[in-house]
Amino acid sequence: MVSDPVFEAPLRIAFVVLHTSPIDEPGTKDAGGMNVVVRAQAEHLAATGHTVELITRRQDSEAPSVVEIAPRLRLHTLDAGPARTIDKGDHEGLIDQFRARLEDLFQRLQVDIIHGEHWFSGIAALPVARALGIPFVQSFHSIAVDESEPLDAGERAESPGRLAGEAMLARESCGLVVISEAERDTVINRLGAAPECVFIVPPGVDADLFHPEADSVRERSRQRLVVAGRLHPLKGVDLAIRALGQIPAQQRPELIVVGSPPPDGTEYAESLVALCRELAVEADVRFVGAKTRVPLAEELRSADIVLMPSHSETFGLVSLEAAASGVPVIAYRSGGLRESVLDGRTGILVDTRDPAAWGRAILQLLNDEALRSRLAVQAREHAERMSWETSTVALLEVYRKKLDDQREQS
Secondary structure, eight states, rough: OOGGGGGOOOOOOEEEEEOTTTSSSSSTOOSSSSHHHHHHHHHHHTTTTTTEEEEEEOOTTOOEEEEEEEETTTEEOOOOSSSOOOGGGGGGGGGGHHHHHHHHHHHHOSSSSSEESSSSHHHHHHHHHHTTTEEEEEOOOOOETTTTTTTTGGGEEETTTHHHHHHHHHHHHEEEESSHHHHHHHHHHHHHOGGGEEOOOOOOOOOTOOOOGGGGGGGOOEEEEEEESSSSSSGGGHHHHHHHHHHOGGGEEEEEEEEEOTTTTTTTHHHHHHHHTTTTTTTEEEEEEEEOHHHHHHHHTOSSOOOOOOOOOSOOOOHHHHHHHTOOOOEEEETTTHHHOOOTTEEESSSOOOHHHHHHHHHHHHHHHHHHHHHHHHHHHHHHHHHHHHHHHHHHHHHHHHHHHHHHHH
């Protein structure tokens, strides 16, 4: 009989997240799906008896050094660089300072395993873990591509060392935790990871927070599309706006854009506003800024369709949150979106970035209420099978395996 890792001896786990605090709201600063995943898994680990230490860089001079978020769950804020939000790419220059603070912290903290989140964190934490003889696992959350590669292959490196850094972490970490088959293939084929060291841990969704809207509260005279995410070129919000412009004015739904630009630039966000003017859809598009979790859930369940026009996603967590909200998704068939959106069951995958094709897909779904209803029901059923409890059990199995491997080698 295989033992349930939840009921084995509790572990002491450190999550290292250099460039963004795990408690930052997605859609603000550089917070996104990674923040949701890390915090949800940490909370569920702590709730099942494990001790979890979240470790990040100070971005606020007033923030306390240690905060107890919940029983057995603490956030440690380390000094490295200026105590303010900085451009994402500038964090590469702070890795050595952050590593020194990690070394000091781990003289006081006793942990069983260290988990690096994003490449900055891994480069800082891997040498510390090695020196202490602690198993180290790495999650990338997104993987960079060279400027010569299309955005469909991944996001641009925000600083010079990223491409080499990710490849080194793929080869040198004890284990790699990825979120989808698509990310697993990338880590193995592009970064050179050993297949036996790569473990898929799908995300979960809070199906109580993200739930369908009651029919009784839907009293809108106009259909609604929602797109949610950082206003960054990788997210492809421009495609959603161009698709809207392909729909005749008398049939055109409104488009709600949820999100804000990252700290390292507003140029793309400004270009979206200009695009709305160019296409004469200013009256049809509302930019509502970043939303915390509860208002985001309200926006998603108010939609008739959620759009995922990202060039690439390792998974696309918003698509799962939309599914839990009982809303079908139209997504670009790329990367992890091919797994998070079940084509013909929870939404529609579009094979092209042609705005006219996207406009046709939107109109087809808006005009077919029976299809929308069927996809909505199946989407909710799919999301209900993907809990954070299930995700956390899978993560614990990785940790247990790495600890067993270490014991066998010693």
